[in-house]
Structures are given as C-alpha cells and as structure tokens.
Amino acid sequence: KQEVTQIPAALSVPEGENLVLNCSFTDSAIYNLQWFRQDPGKGLTSLLLIQSSQREQTSGRLNASLDKSSGRSTLYIAASQPGDSATYLCAVIDSSNTGKLIFGQGTTLQVKP
C-alpha cells in the first residue's frame, strides 16, 4: 500500500531564505508526482507535475526533483516571500490503473517579513 510522508510538518523562515520541502513515498512504482499549494480555507493549486521518467521540473522560483528509486521528491523554493506562506502538499499517482492521487499530510510554511 502506497504511503506518502512529508517532513517537516511545519516550517517558519524569514523572508528571502531558500528552503527545501521533502516528500517520500513507499512504493517506487508511480506514474507521476504532483506538488500542490493550499491556502487556508481554499482549494488546491497545482504547482508542478513531474512524470515518472523525469528528474525535475522548474517553474519560476520553484524547482521540484524526483528520485523514484529512493522514493523521494523535494520542492525547492528560492528567495522565499511572505506570499509563499501556505500548506504544500505532495501527491503521487500510484501503480493502480485509476489515476487517483495519494497525498502526504503536507508541510505548512510560514515566511515572516
């Protein structure tokens, strides 16, 4: 059974810092991995999608990497801003044939001005 874990559960940093969020999954047989952002009381916004054959994806100040063999992904946020404060969720599409996402518990990030 696929399980997704995110550490740390919460993170507080001063503005301008570069930071790394971690995601691990127990079964390396995934189709892809997706990082989302969730603001309090809001829906999920897709940040980056990494296909299983890819090693990384970049969008602006965000860079996500994927190491399938070790069951790990990282989300790197450069030059953090207060507007980056949110919960970041990692999810994988597992080897079942349905495309359902299996989520980690999330990392809640606070960037202080």
Next chain:
Amino acid sequence: NAGVMQNPRHLVRRRGQEARLRCSPMKGHSHVYWYRQLPEEGLKFMVYLQKENIIDESGMPKERFSAEFPKEGPSILRIQQVVRGDSAAYFCASSPSRRNTEAFFGQGTRLTVV
C-alpha cells in the same frame, strides 16, 4: 476555459438530512475524482468516475455515500442521513486522462453538520 467548479462552497446540514455536492469538471475533462479532507487530516481519495461510470469507489464509506457522473450535467456526491463526522471539506478534481496528466482541483465544498 473555466476551472473545476464546485457548488455550493459552504453547506450546513442538520444531522439526518441529505447533502448534495456538485462538481463540473474542466471543459474536455471526462475523468472526475472526489477527495475528502477531514479536520487535521490529509486529503483522502473517495471515488473516481468517468461519464456514467463509477471506476473506483474504494475510498467511499460503504453506507450513506454515493456518487454519479451523468451523461449530461455535473458530477454529484450525495451523503444521506449526515452525521457530525461527515463535516469536512470535499474536493473534486478533473483530468483529461487517467494517469500521466495534471489533476486540477475545485475550490471545495465545506460541509458542516450541526
């Protein structure tokens, strides 16, 4: 191209009433997924539907919950005889295919059972 539309955004029901949550996928998307986010818990898969078919309902509670995605109209998640434990945020996601594509989420319906 409008995003995934869910309504209502907030729903209050008394114990024992029925709750109906609606989801209109993005244009061109025929795959719909429902997820539930309980307070202080992560998002959990409930059900996966394609037009007129339930493909995977392994995450649905066996009783009181049902889902449909008719040929015309939105997908509906129906909860009968709601209990306080059903209070949660319910999210719908759509995608154009099953696997190697990005999933897009709606804003969610926050159900409160009083």
